[in-house]
Amino acid sequence: xxxxxxxxxxxxxxxxxxxxxxxxxxxxxxxxxxxxxxxxxxxxxxxxxxxxxxxxxxxxxxxxxxxxxxxxxxxxxxxxxxxxxxxxxxxxxxxxxxxxxxxxxxxxxxxxxxxxxxxxxxxxxxxxxxxxxxxxxxxxxxxxxxxxxxxxxxxxxxxxxxxxxxxxxxxxxxxxxxxxxxxxxxxxxxxxxxxxxxxxxxxxxxxxxxxxxxxxxxxxxxxxxxxxxxxxxxxxxxxxxxxxxxxxxxxxxxxxxxxxxxxxxxxxxxxxxxxxxxxxxxxxxxxxxxxxxxxxxxxxxxxxxxxxxxxxxxxxxxxxxxxxxxxxxxxxxxx
Numbered sequence: 001x002x003x004x005x006x007x008x009x010x011x012x013x014x015x016x017x018x019x020x021x022x023x024x025x026x027x028x029x030x031x032x033x034x035x036x037x038x039x040x041x042x043x044x045x046x047x048x049x050x051x052x053x054x055x056x057x058x059x060x061x062x063x064x065x066x067x068x069x070x071x072x073x074x075x076x077x078x079x080x081x082x083x084x085x086x087x088x089x090x091x092x093x094x095x096x097x098x099x100x101x102x103x104x105x106x107x108x109x110x111x112x113x114x115x116x117x118x119x120x121x122x123x124x125x126x127x128x129x130x131x132x133x134x135x136x137x138x139x140x141x142x143x144x145x146x147x148x149x150x151x152x153x154x155x156x157x158x159x160x161x162x163x164x165x166x167x168x169x170x171x172x173x174x175x176x177x178x179x180x181x182x183x184x185x186x187x188x189x190x191x192x193x194x195x196x197x198x199x200x201x202x203x204x205x206x207x208x209x210x211x212x213x214x215x216x217x218x219x220x221x222x223x224x225x226x227x228x229x230x231x232x233x234x235x236x237x238x239x240x241x242x243x244x245x246x247x248x249x250x251x252x253x254x255x256x257x258x259x260x261x262x263x264x265x266x267x268x269x270x271x272x273x274x275x276x277x278x279x280x281x282x283x284x285x286x287x288x289x290x291x292x293x294x295x296x297x298x299x300x301x302x303x304x305x306x307x308x309x310x311x312x313x314x315x316x317x318x319x320x321x322x323x324x325x326x327x328x329x330x331x332x333x334x335x
Contacts, residue, residue: 001021001022001023001072001076002019002020003019003020003022003068003069003072003076004017004018004019004020004068004069004072005017005019005020005054005065005066005067005068005069006018006065006066006068007019007030007032007063007064007065007066008056008063008064008065008066009062010061010062010064010274011062012202016033016034017032017033018030018031018032018065019031019032019055020067020073022073022076022168026040026041026042026080027039027040028040028041028044028057030057030059030063030065030178037060037061037063038163039059039060040252041077041080043060044057044059045057045058046058046077047054053070054066054067054070054073055067055070055073055074055077057073063270065326071122073276077166079180087188097288115237115240115241116233116237116274118236119233119234119237119240120228120229120233121230122236122240123232123233123235123236124175124229126232126236128175128176131176131195131196131197131232131234132196133196134194134195134196134232134235135194135195135196135197135198136196138194138195139181139194139198142183145184146185146187147183147184147185147224148183148184148185149183149184150182150183150184150203151184152182152203152206156206156212157182158210159212160180160182160201160206160215161180163212163213163215163216163219164178164180164199164219167219167220167223167290169217169284170286171220171223171227171286171289173227174197174223174226174227175197175226175227175229176196176197176226177197178193178197178198178199178226179197179198179199180198180199180201180219181198181199181200181201182200182201182202182203182206183200183202183203184203184204185202185203185204185217186204187203187204188202188204189202189207189208189304189307190204190205191205191207191221191222192221192222193223193225193226193230193231194227194231195231195232195235196328197226199219199222199223199226201215201218201219205218205304208303208304208307209275209299209300209303210299210303211296213292213293213296213300214296214297214300214303215297215300216287216292216296216300216302217283217284217287217292217296217297217298217300218283218299218300218301218304220280220282220283220286220287220297221279221280221283222279222285223277223282223286224278224279224280224282225279227282228275228278228279228282230275230279234272236276238251276325277325277328279327280328280329280332281328281332283297283329284297284329284333285332286331287333288333294333297329297333298326298329298330298333299323302326305322305325305326323334
């Protein structure tokens with residue numbers, strides 16, 4: 001039997017049209033315009049069969065032959081006892097099912113345990129100078145994001161800053177020295193942490209609360225993100241997911257861009273909700289540790305939740321549901 005195909009020259013991009021003569025005695029003879037080489041099939045380097053892809057056959061001179069008709073060559077190789085074990089597994093329903101289950105378990109473990117651990121590990125290796133640079137650049141861009149100078153009175157700012165500094169001094173394990181900033185952003189009542197440990201509080205959040213003590217729980221929540229290095233871990237995680245999806249899919253088309261965005265958004269939302277739950281527990285733990293009034297902590301959260309009153313479904317929200325957060329906090333406070 002003669003099978004046509006191409007021969008690829010070792011350590012070269014050159015390929016030539018070639019013929020492979022398959023003898024009934026188990027010999028293969030490869031011939032092209034430059035000559036011919038012959039060897040028993042048992043002495044050749046034969047690639048495994050994957051699906052319907054052509055199997056490459058390597059000869060002693062380094063050349064590799066790829067058939068134009070893989071099915072004919074595979075049939076002949078099967079008769080010569082050179083069938084692929086991988087091909088055998090592909091036809092075994094039990095092995096396919098087992099492979100699917102194992103693969104799913106590995107992917108789940110990697111996503112639920114491996115990725116968070118790797119993200120936080122790599123985030124911990126990022127030099128402080130980079131975190132500071134990111135935080136400073138974010139603050140510089142605030143004007144373009146709609147933030148403006150605070151209207152909170154200097155006296156009230158000083159009172160809140162004293163509370164904040166007192167919290168920072170008493171909490172163990174903060175990787176950097178957090179700073180507190182006040183900004184005005186319309187009617188948005190919010191507080192959030194930046195990569196360099198800066199914590200931003202909006203004017204509307206301060207006005208929303210009855211007294212500065214009600215802000216302590218929310219400040220502790222944001223300090224948890226600093227303590228856990230959540231901002232940098234989130235950036236690292238997004239980069240890892242994007243890179244992994246591109247490597248798996250193998251190109252950078254618009255479709256892949258969409259897959260990358262969906263993967264980053266979907267996985268990040270899940271981890272964000274988990275980080276928010278941990279931050280709430282951190283706030284509860286340290287408020288009890290520092291003997292802060294628990295009713296004020298709960299009141300601050302309640303005021304914020306009532307103001308936000310999110311109608312976004314939990315599964316597409318970066319935060320757990322308000323009722324669930326409040327229930328967990330009350331359980332923690334009363335435990």
